[in-house]
Amino acid sequence: MTITEFYQYLFVRYGEQHWWPCVSGSRWEIAAGAVLTQNCAWRNVEKALVNLEAVGLNTPEAVVAADAALIGELVRPAGFFRQKSAYLREVAEFFLANESRFAAAEYTPELRRELLAVKGVGRETADAILLYAFNFPVFVIDAYTRRVAARHLDLDGTEAYDELQRKFAAALPADPALFNEYHALIVCFCKESCRKSGCGGDCPTS
DNA sequence: GCCCAGGTGGGTA
DNA sequence: TACCCACATGGG
Numbered sequence: 428m429t430i431t432e433f434y435q436y437l438f439v440r441y442g443e444q445h446w447w448p449c450v451s452g453s454r455w456e457i458a459a460g461a462v463l464t465q466n467c468a469w470r471n472v473e474k475a476l477v478n479l480e481a482v483g484l485n486t487p488e489a490v491v492a493a494d495a496a497l498i499g500e501l502v503r504p505a506g507f508f509r510q511k512s513a514y515l516r517e518v519a520e521f522f523l524a525n526e527s528r529f530a531a532a533e534y535t536p537e538l539r540r541e542l543l544a545v546k547g548v549g550r551e552t553a554d555a556i557l558l559y560a561f562n563f564p565v566f567v568i569d570a571y572t573r574r575v576a577a578r579h580l581d582l583d584g585t586e587a588y589d590e591l592q593r594k595f596a597a598a599l600p601a602d603p604a605l606f607n608e609y610h611a612l613i614v615c616f617c618k619e620s621c622r623k624s625g626c627g628g629d630c631p632t633s
Numbered sequence: 634g635c636c637c638a639g640g641t642g643g644g645t646a
Numbered sequence: 647t648a649c650c651c652a653c654a655t656g657g658g
Contacts, residue, residue, distance in 0.1 A: 466641085468657075507654050587647095
């Protein structure tokens with residue numbers, strides 16, 4: 428199937444997803460979730476996000492002011508808690524300095540480069556923040572995307588991140604709502620396949 | 634017990 | 647560029 432055909436197939440099969448799956452839906456929480464989900468199942472990210480929210484650490488201001496060890500304890504369910512505690516602080520500092528500027532800007536590759544310069548923010552995390560928190564037309568490549576690219580699209584799945592991203596972007600109109608839906612549908616599709624083969628996971632129901 | 638999960642940074646050749 | 651490894655927890 429082509430990239431376009433696969434989207435149409437998924438949309439007919441699953442319908443609108445309206446992601447990002449978050450607790451409060453604030454820009455900061457989306458960014459925090461993007462960091463916390465690094466090599467970690469989303470159900471464990473939710474525990475960490477709930478822990479943070481429960482003690483009021485749900486804003487960049489609060490995270491910057493908090494003790495790193497405390498943040499580590501709260502995000503422990505998401506694994507790599509020492510790293511992620513440090514990363515959350517880095518991203519929080521970035522948010523305090525740049526969130527309003529990003530929110531008001533038109534997307535440019537320079538914005539992505541700035542985000543990628545933050546420690547703990549690699550390509551996938553940066554793109555998830557750009558798309559889901561700031562609504563920029565940036566296609567997110569993750570393990571699910573690579574899996575479906577290899578299995579269902581005329582792609583290898585092992586392409587370099589930026590190359591695979593270019594292929595998706597080239598095949599689709601630069602519409603953040605479409606990129607959002609497509610990525611969400613891919614995740615839904617993969618999780619359903621995973622469920623059927625007995626490895627757990629869930630699909631957004633609404 | 635073993636493997637995997639919506640990665641990233643640092644090091645080496 | 648292309649590998650390798652550490653990072654850590656929770657669920658099947």
